[in-house]
Amino acid sequence: NDIGAVGLLREAGLPFVAGAAINCYNPQTLRQLVQFGMQRWLMPVELSREWLSEILRHPDIEDIRSSFEVEVFGFGHLPLAWSARCFTARSENRPKDQCDLCCIKYPSGRPVYNQEDERLFVLNGIQTQSGDRYNLVTEVPQMAGLVDAVRLSPEPEGTLEWLARFRAASRGEAQARAAQDVNGYWHKMAGIVQVA
Known part of the structure; x- marks a missing residue:
């Protein structure tokens, strides 16, 4: 989550994971991060499935797509800002x-x-998070072939149950999202929207 660390890791020849706070919104930046040693990329939380699909099909990315994993923030209060x-x-x-x-x-x-x-x-x-909990458990089937890992942010209670539900969803078992949870960003809408 620190672009300054990317430079240090590149100089040291060490691989790294680029967190959602690394502002990567275009294929050229993504390609540059891969050239610097990025092995996994957590896409910015406010971007959609459609955006992810388009960037991964971009000519600047197609030839290096097997060089890095794609991770999506799928559960928890979204990290919005740090202080x-x-x-x-x-x-x-x-x-x-x-x-x-x-x-x-x-x-x-x-x-x-x-x-x-x-x-x-x-x-x-030090973190400002979304007021509503983000939950993509019902969207896991749409991630097949596009997303390599889904990030779940731990909560004081129920995290292991949600982890089991995400694993079940990855096996194709239908899951329900909690009624108050949101998923708008994944559908190219406002983050606080609940898309059925």
Whole structure:
């Protein structure tokens, strides 16, 4: 998730995984990352299946497609932004270097609500996450031949059950998404949309 680290890894001749915070939105950047040693690419969370399919069919990528794996963020609160300042420590008026790991009191993060009293974000340490949980368990069959790995972000409870459901979906067993979960970005829509 740090483009500066990519340069250091390239100089050292070490392979790496490019996280979603590496802003890779075109085939030329993707090709350059592969040339630098990228072995797996987690596509930016706000992009769609259609976009992924198009970029992987691009002439600049077709000849190197077997050189890297594609990973998609498929479950959890979407990582949207990071800060050097810990939001959890700040919310308790603690200095970052004397936080006493106060985040442990908020295993699901701290919700932030809009004026309509809807959860808009979750603040989790230095990370701002989506207020709604993203869930692509019903989209796993569409990923065949396109996606090599699906990333699940752990939650305080139920992670192992969701992992089993994603594995079942990868075997072709129909799965249902939780009613409150969203999947809009995968369908080229707003992230907070629920597409049946």
